[in-house]
Amino acid sequence: MVDRHEVDERKGPAVSGYVGAKHEFHDAEYVRGWAERFAPTAPRVRLFDLVLEQISKPQVAAKHVVELGIGPGYMARHILERNREVSYEGVDFSEAMFAIARHTIGDLMARVTLTTADLFDNSWPAKLSERPGAIISTWALHDLGGQQAVADVYKRCFEALPPGGVLVNGDFIKPDGTAFDYEAGRFSIDRHFELLKAAGFAEPQCLAHLEPNTENPTAGENYACLVALR
């Protein structure tokens, strides 16, 4: 159910000092409206470019990229248009999202595999069509609802990547110094570092904190680009 905390992740104001959002990702009509409101803005495209830069480095071991939570396919399209080398695999648990992603990716779908999996199920890596050289994600893992679920995904990523592979997670975080309460899936960059290190990634880094706002944050602000080399 959508509750009083549901806010548009682009414009909605934080309600009563709380930052978070709830979604109906299996409802086709909800998903269509949500995807229209979530169309990429300039700062969001900046995140796509940061991810693109990381996966396009020559030292990244393989040419197969897996996106966790492909959603409407905005990042997928952005990357596939600009990096003609990679094959791409979008993981999601929503058939409604896959329908929109197919439309967004359009003529580039020949390089894309869509794989149905629930990221709560730790066996999701076994469903991948091939071993990835990069695993990427934007604005998805916070929806798992808490640190343990994100920690589990980080562990599975470490196991799935070969040495030289890269994980790039661009996601909503709780900024330091805020007086607001955040939903449990949005937590500090330092805590993400701890979870990444616990998963096996030696030196995780934060490339950017985008749309920072501690004073009057909306649910669509404060996301970080975290990168971890295997």
Ligand SMILES: C[S@@+](CC[C@H](N)C(=O)[O-])C[C@H]1O[C@@H](n2cnc3c(N)ncnc32)[C@H](O)[C@@H]1O
């Ligand atoms: C914000 S969208 C991702 C947007 C995408 N990065 C883009 O650029 O278009 C988040 C996606 O994560 C998916 N998702 C959320 N929880 C999931 C889960 N437990 N397993 C698999 N996918 C999940 C949702 O269905 C949704 O499609």
